[in-house]
Amino acid sequence: MLFDDTYKTIAKPAEGLFKDRGSKFLAFAYPLHQEQEVKQHLDTLRSLHPKANHHCYAYRLGTDRSQFRVNDDGEPAGSAGRPILNVLLSKDISNVLVVVVRYFGGTLLGVPGLINAYKAATLEAMANAQVVEKTxxxxxxxxxxxxxxxxxxxxxxxxxxxxxxxxxxxxxxxxxxxxxxxxxxxxxxxxxxxxxxxxxxxxx
CATH class of the missing domain: 3.30.70.240 (Alpha-Beta Plaits)
Structure with a gap:
């Protein structure tokens, strides 16, 4: 066979939570079929969590795994969207959107702390997700x-x-x-x- 015609994704939405020094990081993972769905999920989360400070996200789309996007939503560059994406890359999961909603707890975590928090929240959501292989x-x-x-x-x-x-x-x-x-x-x-x-x- 010349190419791999299977990919891993999640069967249904999953959630994760990580806390650090008063800040709460709520991760929401969604199966994704097309780019238009990203905005719908973001709009829903923004209406559910209007007082949150940040809605950072990353997604991977496409069976060749080449289509992706990261968004730090006001966090320091590279401290939020990229760590979320790295979890998806390391688990080789595609057609997935992960949004991490952050409630600021009053203590600055610094870039290393943020990277760790966004990664940990995403890992928690993935641990709660049912990963399936699709053709x-x-x-x-x-x-x-x-x-x-x-x-x-x-x-x-x-x-x-x-x-x-x-x-x-x-x-x-x-x-x-x-x-x-x-x-x-x-x-x-x-x-x-x-x-x-x-x-x-x-x-x-």
Missing amino acids: VNDLYEVSFDFEQMNDVMKIIKEFSLKISNQVYDNRCTLTLEVRKSLLNQVLNKIEKIDSASANYLHTL
């Missing part, structure tokens, strides 16, 4: 004449493909999730069916 799947729309239904269903059964949408008429359309490592085999078989065509939609 990288592409979504394809397959259309074919009704007479070819059995041929298409055979392929779906052979590769255990998941149907996420279906329209049955004289001309049928199925939306299928295909694991990347099986893609060539599946597409080759679909192409051999006279009336069938497969169109790539996007990667999940």
Whole structure:
């Protein structure tokens, strides 16, 4: 196999807490599917914790693990977002957003203290998270004449493909999730069916 088509992420949101000299660091980890969700989670946390001093975060997106962002939200540069991201990197987890909400306790912790606090809160959230391995799947729309239904269903059964949408008429359309490592085999078989065509939609 030329590439790894699995990645680790978290199954559902998780939380962690770290305290140091009166400051509280509340970590919230969320499964992430697209960048737009980051703002929604941040807005929710800001409305839940309006008196917090900082909402720092980091996220990793994409199955090639190359898409990430860090935000220190007013903390000294590199003292908050980067330590959060480093935990995600060290655990090799992707498609995850971690926001650490800080309530200032009156004592300055210094940059080393902040790095430690943001890392510890994130580690605590990760310890409480259920880490799952997922496959990288592409979504394809397959259309074919009704007479070819059995041929298409055979392929779906052979590769255990998941149907996420279906329209049955004289001309049928199925939306299928295909694991990347099986893609060539599946597409080759679909192409051999006279009336069938497969169109790539996007990667999940």
